[in-house]
Amino acid sequence: MAPPRAEIRDGINAQEHLVPLLLPEGSQLRNRYQVSKVLDASPLRNIYLVQDLHLRGNTWVAKQMLPVGAEGVNTRALRRRYEQEARAISSMEHPAIPRLLDYFFKDQCFYLIREYVPGTDLQTLLAFEGGNFSESDALRLTQPIAELLGFLLRKKTGPAIFRELSLSSLIITPDGQIKLVDLGFTRLFGKANTLGPVDYAAPEQFSGEAADGRTLVYNLGAILYHLISGFNPGDSPFNLDPLDFWAPETSPATIKIVEKALQHEPGSRFSSPEEMVKHMKKARVSLQKRKSKTRKTESDTQPLAEAFPVSAWLAAALTLVFLGVGCYTLYEILFQGMGG
Template identity: 30%
Template sequence: MITIGSVVDGKYEILKLIGQGGMSKVYLAMDKRLNKQWAVKEIEKKARDKNNQVIIQSAIVEANMIKKLDHPCLPRIVDIIDNGNVIYVIMDYIEGEPLDKVLNEYGAQPQDAVIDWAKQLCEALEYLHTRKPPIIYRDMKPANIMLKPDGYLKLIDFGIAREYKEQNLADTVSLGTKGYAAPEQFGGKGQTDARTDVYCLGATLYHLVTGQNPCEPPYELYPIRHWNPQLSGGLEKIIQKCTQLNPDDRYQSCAELLYALNHYEEIDDVYREKQKSKLRRFGIVAACFLLSLAVGFFGQAMKTRTNNADYSNNIQMAVKASTDVEKVDYYRKAAGIKPTSKDAYIGMINAFKEDAVFTVEEEKKLKKEIIPHLTQLKQTQDYADLAFEVGKLYWYYYDYGKTKQSDNQVTRMKSSIQWFEDAVSYGIKDTDYYYMAAVYRDIGKFNRDITLNIEEASDKGKYGPYWNNMKQLLSIVDKNQGESEIVKLEVYKLAAYSIETYARKFRTDGIQKNDVYSVFHTVKQSTANISAATEKTGEMKMSIMRRFPDTEKAIENAYRNQ
């Protein structure tokens, strides 16, 4: 059994325990060579449990299976270490929290958010089902779905996933979580297939949208409007079809389910009845149209006027508030009144940056306001601007995983990638704003993926584009006269770290020595010019300057004989 502070395979320093099951534990670890965080799953071979061999075999199958996959909703495995008594699986460390924790804390989730999650999960499962051979996940449940800070999902724990074998009449082992698992997963009722995952996803959506755990009394999946009459009849029909006992009565693929989710309003019985009613009432409506229109406009105008006044009042109170906590509270109230207006969110972001730290608690507050309305926000013209500001908030200020011994710069970059991706996807092409978001995104992706690329010897040719992006980011920051000290210092630190770590790689990819030295001297001079108005930026400045001798030595070693 590993202990906190120990080092696995001479590379992975164990920082803390972050989860455990019956025969395995998961730790947060720091790669001492690359200053990158990983999750380390420890499986004991000699535990006294009748299912020990099944668990060990599942862990090995899980690791080998995931290593072949490449999908944004799925984690990556980068190393498998067998020391005789224990197996260590080194995998992506996923920031965020499982949806079962979200349910425990907040209860039933907003319908729009659940439908958006359902579409992401459908796409992930369809990807698995279309592998050759197909992979059946078999353990979909809220505890196995991680909600990341950017609002996107990661599917974890492939311990009971299996490859579909056409010649098999039934699965070898019956595994799954009762309440979420399909009937065919128990009792030798046939081999599990894609329709099994459809059932598990349906049960999971039931739990998310109603807050009712299918593992607890009444142990029955009632129609979702039994618990909340305001929910969509179309979504109710989809979940009921997913969870039919007979696989032939379910959606036959996740692609079919995804289509239904994209058109859930069209199969809503209320929606259909409204369509029929429109025809019956056409004459009456035509006669009353002008009167109804006038009344409607008047009522809407009064409502809009009241909402605008309340919204503006909360914004003004936030500006006048004396503490950051009060500011955030007023901005949250404003966001609740007009959830698709960016000003309240931008105000919250600026308040979070006041102390130069974006804490996990502050992250929860921001997510609680943005995530339920993310689908609507993406339809507004201001969403790209908002996504860009959220991305910068994570990139420069997020403090999750930061310790006195190690910086969390890679963690911050990883948490920001999807927000910058959204800023690019929803922004206006060929503008400075669009270009900046793309630079941030690509630098983040490089630092997220480079360790795995090195492990797989597929990193050649990736350092040249990264170098160009790094130079562009330095140029963007230096040109902005109003940029904060902490933003500039973070960029200088990243540039110095990149040169120190990848100098040899830059040379291999054709970056000239004088180019590297030019950037190094610019970073060195720019860092020295920072006045350091606060104790925090003063410490950052000194920490960066202490690295310069090692950075310069790395350049000389890399470009020796040139």
């Protein structure tokens, strides 16, 4: 029987007894990377915006990590494993993975220097949109995440690394692309059974069973459920209301995708993220056909969300999130842009 999620969280908190020393602004790493801003600080890792003093004008992100129980670990062995992981990530070429530029060890901490990705994390954008997305936007956003997970699974990294998969680690760029910015090293910086954020975790991740592509399918289904319904699966683990309870207008195709992905038994789910992507593509095509048919039978006055392209809608919303502009202004700008 899987332990309650509260117990999992308590176990995680109990491990967070060591905190990496926060670097002050202006400090330098390797006489090359100068800290200009602290982006995030939390137990076990800090994230900074840094300026490259060798390549002037270039801004990167530095991730500082401290191993759990660092006082008693075999530092030499851990460094070897860290370097192996870093080399593996740096060799990955995928549009959703920011480039890993450098990695090193300093003062008992490991550092990653990666590409800076401008944008807004999915958690912030979800809140800006009122807590949930339209079915169309949710599918559009989740599909590239599924494609990325399929890629990582083929690289033999998916299930282990994605114990940290969360909306806050997924960045949407101003042009509507998805980027995963918190990739890696869970196995090195947490105990073997550490889950990290558990909102989208599958049942087998609580019991310590082997994870595979079907585990990632559950993670994806939980994310899609959250984006459409506005209800966080972590608030009622493995006891979720049907998707159409929260979003009655959801198409049957999407409801079936979510239901199959969230099956408790791995064998009842899609076999892989790739298989799930195929069904998501079909659902998007079906949804678009349904919308096109609806437009033909409606009057010339059509809903804004249908009149305005999804990608442009997201880009406009992202821009206004950056600027801190309210929803009323968003509608006003979109109508002006349509000549209304």
